[in-house]
Amino acid sequence: MHVVIAGGGVAAVEAALALRDLAGDRVSMTLVSPRPDFVLTPMAVGEPFSAGHAGRRHLEALADEIGIGVVAGAVTRVRRDDHTVELTDGSELGYDVLLLAPGARPVAAYGHVHTFAAEDDPTALSGLIADLEEGWSHSVAFVVPPGVTWPLPAYELALLTARDVRAMGLDDVTITLITPETRPLDVFGTEASDAVAGILDDMGVAFEGSAQADVRAGGHIELGDGRTVDAQRIVALAVLDGPRIAGVPRDENGFIPIDGHARVIGAEDVYAAGDGTTFPVKQGGIATQQADAAAEAIAARAGAPVTPQPFRPVLRGQLLTGADSPFLRRDTADRHGETAEAALWWPPTKVAGRYLGPWLVEREPRRQGAPAERSIDIEVPLEHDVPDAAG
Ligand SMILES: Cc1cc2nc3c(=O)[nH]c(=O)nc-3n(C[C@H](O)[C@H](O)[C@H](O)COP(=O)(O)OP(=O)(O)OC[C@H]3O[C@@H](n4cnc5c(N)ncnc54)[C@H](O)[C@@H]3O)c2cc1C
Structure with a gap:
């Protein structure tokens, strides 16, 4: 099964790592990204204050590690009838399954x-x-x-x-x-x-x-x-606007509608994850959870022994404060939340992704992902109705 992933950010990298882990060589993958590198944008806030470093990592390095192709460009149109994407330079790429992770437009x-x-x-x-x-x-x-x-x-x-x-x-x-x-x-x-x-x-x-x-x-x-x-x-x-890619269903603000397994509603064989979807909270941890749901669903389709779980949104946030801070946890049943004694997720990266976090930290533990600054870590499951498989 050939999977094309459109994007080179948080959701795209999480999905590529997850899919390789879950589906092994049942899938081949091509990542299409207009930028040659992955940038951990949430850490950019700390840069002017020497309190963190966005870190840039070549997508080619990821490609070598997990054996995928990388194509420079942006997807401008999806031709769903013949399972083809058109790119900015006029070239085309065929897919069996397409995963859109183009983010939102600030x-x-x-x-x-x-x-x-x-x-x-x-x-x-x-x-x-x-x-x-x-x-x-x-x-x-x-x-x-x-x-x-x-x-x-x-x-x-x-x-x-x-x-x-x-x-x-x-x-x-x-x-x-x-x-x-x-x-x-x-x-x-x-x-x-x-x-x-x-x-x-x-x-x-x-x-x-x-x-x-x-x-x-x-x-x-x-x-x-x-x-x-x-x-x-x-x-x-x-404020954020949707990616508005031609040939892809969208709401009035340009965002891509998905169901609980990150399938694009109204587009067969197309999945989407991250800020570009209609899910109302635009956040890196949420983007990785959607990417994981999409990867599970695609891996199962490719014949991997995986039971796809629907996306259950949990907000995991790390607030750079510059002051001593506790770890805070809240679940939906408890309006107040509680103070925890240890990090709420591991590794304690700013974007909490099951695959992305370890990938960032293993490679450059001192600079990537985890803030140098003191921070508050917060975890909150969200109550949100994600449409079911029927959309
Ligand atoms: C200042 C700031 C601070 C933040 N702080 C936090 C934080 O502390 N914690 C947290 O969890 N989240 C934080 N976020 C949110 C987080 O950065 C986003 O939710 C996350 O990056 C979304 O991931 P994504 O993959 O959907 O989009 P992005 O990470 O934006 O990646 C989109 C990728 O798609 C590429 N692309 C765009 N269009 C196309 C196309 N047509 N075809 C192919 N590729 C395309 C882009 O070049 C990019 O590589 C912050 C955001 C900002 C702006």
Whole structure:
């Protein structure tokens, strides 16, 4: 069975590793990626603060390790009738099974502020920190726009900025975090939320929750309920748009609809995993769980002795705080959560993937995957109805 995987990110690499492990040589694989390397984008947040390293790994190295082909390019169209994908350079590739893992497309929510994209040049934020440290700016706001479902990078940016400027003795710099969430990192339960609120407080980061932020000219931010914040510097997270690949079913925002086994609804022999799917939480750990579900389903089809399990989403998040932090766990039955005494998953990489984590750590334990910075690890199973096999 020839499997084409479109993508070179978290879901694509997890799926390739999982499929090779589960199906062995029952499958041959070709990875199609516009970039030659895998980048662990979540670690990019730490780069401007020397608190982590995104790490770049050549996909050719992965190809050599697990015996797959790599083709440079992006899939522009899927011709489902003849099981063929068209690539940017006009070439074509046939498949028996196609796994789409193209991620989502970051879009700036506001016209005149710095939008933090993980692939930014780290010096863009270093300039901001230098401005604060040298007294050119005295206030900065980190904004989570409405519609962003993974707000954690904004917390990390705010806390790491605070750590740096407070270490310089700059107590007059105002740092504000603006987010639609009612409480800090609400989804992780009250215990985690309280812990994060305490850290924000200790680091002198003002929290403005329940905000539908609208950024106006001159650094004026309206929060939607009469509250306003003014800041000399503003950094916003991007909102995400779907991959919109021709020939692939999509919802109104361009995302690919999948069932519980990561099969694309309405497209035979096509699977999808990661941020490009309609699953509402766009997060690396979730992307790997979908990739594992797809790999199991494909391996079983190829005749491997695997019983495919439907995707059961569990949020595993690691928040870089710059402060001493506990490990926090919450399950759906317990609104509050609890403090655990040890790491919640192993290896403790920023993106918790069954195959991706060990793959990252085994190769470069000091730099890849695991933060150099102190962090809070949080684990929460999500209550979410994933459509069943019938879609
Ligand atoms: C700043 C930031 C911080 C984050 N922090 C965390 C965190 O702490 N923990 C966490 O779990 N998650 C975090 N995330 C989210 C996480 O990075 C994503 O959820 C994850 O990368 C999604 O994986 P993916 O494979 O779907 O997409 P990506 O990792 O984005 O990979 C998509 C790949 O597909 C390729 N591609 C695009 N279009 C095509 C095409 N048409 N054909 C073929 N290939 C294509 C791209 O080049 C890329 O290689 C963070 C995200 C950001 C932006």
